[in-house]
Amino acid sequence: MEPDAGDPQRLIEARHIERVFRMGRTEVRALRGVDLQVQAGELVAIMGASGSGKSTLMNILGCLDQPTRGSYRLEGTQVETQDRDELADIRNRKIGFVFQGFNLLPRTSALENVELPLLYDRSGRRFNSRRVAAEALDRVGLADRMDHDPSELSGGQQQRVAIARALVTGPSLVLADEPTGNLDSVTSLEIMALFQELHAEGVTFLIVTHESEVSRYAERIVELRDGRVTRDAPVQDRGDARDDAAASLDAEWTAVA
Amino acid sequence: MKTSNLIRVAGVSILKNKMRTLLTMLGIIIGVGAVIVMVAIGEGAQSQIEQQIQSLGTNMLIVTPEAASQGGVSMGAQSRPRLTTEDAEVLASEAFLLAHVSPVINSFTQAVGGTGNWRTSVLGVSPDYQQIRDWALGEGVFFDEAAVRSMRRDVVIGSTVAENLFPNGDAVGQRLRLRDVPVTVIGVLEPKGQTAGGNDMDDTILAPYTMVQTRMAGRQFIGQILASTSSPDDLGPAQEEIRQILRDTHGLAPNEPDDFTVRNQGELADAAQGMTQVMTLLLASIASISLLVGGIGIMNIMLVSVTERTREIGLRLAVGARGSDVMVQFLVESVVMSLAGGVFGVALGVAGGQTIAAFTGWNTLVSPATIGLALGFAASVGIFFGFYPARRAARMDPIEALRYE
Numbered sequence: 031m032e033p034d035a036g037d038p039q040r041l042i043e044a045r046h047i048e049r050v051f052r053m054g055r056t057e058v059r060a061l062r063g064v065d066l067q068v069q070a071g072e073l074v075a076i077m078g079a080s081g082s083g084k085s086t087l088m089n090i091l092g093c094l095d096q097p098t099r100g101s102y103r104l105e106g107t108q109v110e111t112q113d114r115d116e117l118a119d120i121r122n123r124k125i126g127f128v129f130q131g132f133n134l135l136p137r138t139s140a141l142e143n144v145e146l147p148l149l150y151d152r153s154g155r156r157f158n159s160r161r162v163a164a165e166a167l168d169r170v171g172l173a174d175r176m177d178h179d180p181s182e183l184s185g186g187q188q189q190r191v192a193i194a195r196a197l198v199t200g201p202s203l204v205l206a207d208e209p210t211g212n213l214d215s216v217t218s219l220e221i222m223a224l225f226q227e228l229h230a231e232g233v234t235f236l237i238v239t240h241e242s243e244v245s246r247y248a249e250r251i252v253e254l255r256d257g258r259v260t261r262d263a264p265v266q267d268r269g270d271a272r273d274d275a276a277a278s279l280d281a282e283w284t285a286v287a
Numbered sequence: 288m289k290t291s292n293l294i295r296v297a298g299v300s301i302l303k304n305k306m307r308t309l310l311t312m313l314g315i316i317i318g319v320g321a322v323i324v325m326v327a328i329g330e331g332a333q334s335q336i337e338q339q340i341q342s343l344g345t346n347m348l349i350v351t352p353e354a355a356s357q358g359g360v361s362m363g364a365q366s367r368p369r370l371t372t373e374d375a376e377v378l379a380s381e382a383f384l385l386a387h388v389s390p391v392i393n394s395f396t397q398a399v400g401g402t403g404n405w406r407t408s409v410l411g412v413s414p415d416y417q418q419i420r421d422w423a424l425g426e427g428v429f430f431d432e433a434a435v436r437s438m439r440r441d442v443v444i445g446s447t448v449a450e451n452l453f454p455n456g457d458a459v460g461q462r463l464r465l466r467d468v469p470v471t472v473i474g475v476l477e478p479k480g481q482t483a484g485g486n487d488m489d490d491t492i493l494a495p496y497t498m499v500q501t502r503m504a505g506r507q508f509i510g511q512i513l514a515s516t517s518s519p520d521d522l523g524p525a526q527e528e529i530r531q532i533l534r535d536t537h538g539l540a541p542n543e544p545d546d547f548t549v550r551n552q553g554e555l556a557d558a559a560q561g562m563t564q565v566m567t568l569l570l571a572s573i574a575s576i577s578l579l580v581g582g583i584g585i586m587n588i589m590l591v592s593v594t595e596r597t598r599e600i601g602l603r604l605a606v607g608a609r610g611s612d613v614m615v616q617f618l619v620e621s622v623v624m625s626l627a628g629g630v631f632g633v634a635l636g637v638a639g640g641q642t643i644a645a646f647t648g649w650n651t652l653v654s655p656a657t658i659g660l661a662l663g664f665a666a667s668v669g670i671f672f673g674f675y676p677a678r679r680a681a682r683m684d685p686i687e688a689l690r691y692e
Contacts (some may be wrong), residue, residue: 087687094685114609122608133601149292149608150607150608178667
C-alpha cells in the first residue's frame, strides 16, 4: 500500500509503530510494528487483553507518547518529529480524551471542567469559552447540571462531563480509554449510546476497551495481542446502544415488578 | 495561557484550600511584619538622630584641640590642647568663608538665685554662638560684642535653668550668682531638646567668653571653637581654610601633624547615619531569616500541592497545556500566596511599629520604600521557593501523571 497523505479522509496513518520501554537492563517491546489507518468519521474499538499494548498504542495515537520506531501521521502531520510543546498543541487542537476514571477536577463546576482545554487554546481564535463549554455540555445532555461539582454528579453524568470536555475544542479525534470501566452496565450502554449519537453527527471515535460488549457498538474492531494487530475487521451485527439500554432498563423494571 | 485565565486558575486553587493557604502565608506574614517593624525602628532612630544633628546648628564646623589620629594612632601625647580664644579671634577676622565664629569655654558651676540653686554648665561664648546654633530667644536679648569686650556680667539662660530657678517666668532682669560672680539674666533661650546622647541642651547658661575665662574658668585654653558658613557648600573649603590659618597661628612646621581637629556637621551626620544604618541592616537581616523560613514553608506546601495534584497536572498536560503553562500556573500560585502574605505582613508590621512606638516612646518610621522593598522581597521569595516545585510539575510525564493514584 502506498502512503497517500493527500487523502483528506485519512485521519490516522500509523506505519510499523514500535515502542520499546527500557526498564533497567531489560527491554519491554510493548508494540512490535503496528499498522493502522483510520478514516475521519469512523467509530473504532481497539481491543486486547491487558499487556497487549493497547494502552501504549492509545498514548501514541493521542500524542502523549512517541513511537520508538515507525511513523505516525495525524491529519497529515508527522507526529514523531514534534517536540513536547508541539505535541501539547496538537493534543489541544485535534484530540479529545475520555478516561476510565473521568479525571475531572474536584471542587470545580462541570462548566469549568469543560472549559479547561479552551484555556490552553493557542490558535488566537476569539471565542467566549463559557458559551462554547455550555454548548458542549448541552450536547451531552447536561445543560441543567452546569454548576454542579463532580461530587454532586453520578458516574454516568461525570463521564458525560468528561465527554463534553473532550468535544469542546472540536477535535478531529476522540480517544476514549476504557470509558465504561467504572460504570454499571446500564450506564455503560447510555455512554455508548452517546458515542453512537455523536458519531452520527460526524465525530471520530477510537475506543480502547477489553469488554466485547462495548466493542459491539463500534463499526470496526482492531484487536491487539503481544504488541501486534491480530484482527482488523468491521463489526457484523452492530448493536444500537440506545435500544439496548432501553431494553435492559425494561428488564430491570420487570425484575423489580 | 491568557493572563486572566492564569490568575483565575491560581486564585481558584488558592481559595480551595483556605486553611492551608492561610497557614502557609503566615510564615510570610510574620517574616514581612518583622522586617517592617525592625526597619521602622531603625529608620525611626535614624530620623531622630538626623533631627538632633540638625538641631545642633546649621552649616556648623567644630574645632577641637585634640590631635588628628594618623593611621589609627593618636598623636595626642606631644600635642597638648592648645586652642585659645586668640585662635577664635584670628579665625573670626581672617577666615574668608566663615560667617560666624565663637569660642566655647565650658565651666560646670553651681548657679544660685531665684528660688534656690542649680548645678549647670556655663558656656563662655561670643554673640555669634546664637547664629551658629541657630538658637532663638524666648525672652530678652542676647549679649553683644560690647559685652564681650567689656567682660560684662550678663548671661542668657536655657529654658531648663529658667524653669528651675525662676518657675514664675520672670527670669529676665533677675540676678544670679555663678560661683561667686554675680550676673544678670538678660535673656532666656527657646527650648532645644536633647542631644543624640540624651543630654539636655537647655540645661545651660551662656555668658561672654571673656567674662567666663577671666572670672570663672581661669584657664588659658578652651574646649572648642564653633564656626559656621553661610552655605553648606562652603563647609569643605572652610574646613581647609581653618586648618591653614590655625597651622599658621600655631606655627607648625610642614612635617608636623595638626594639633587640632576640624569636623563639620555633615561628618557628624554621616557617622551617626552610618551607625544607625548598620543597626537597621542588622535588625532587618535578623528579621529576614523569618522571611526565609516562611519561604521554605511555601516551598514545602507547593511540593505537597504538586504531588497531590499530579492527576490534575496530567490532565492539564493531556488537554493541551504546555510544560510552561503548568510551570507558570504553580509559580503564579506561590507568588500570589507570598504577595498576599506580604500585604498582610505590611499591615501587621505597620500596626506593630505603631504599637511599639506607643509603648516605648521610640520613634518608628515606615517609609513607602520599605513597604515596596518588603513586598518585592516577598514576591521574590515566592518565585524563588516556588520555582523548584513548579518545575517539577512542568516536567511531569502526562501518562505517568494521569495514572498516578
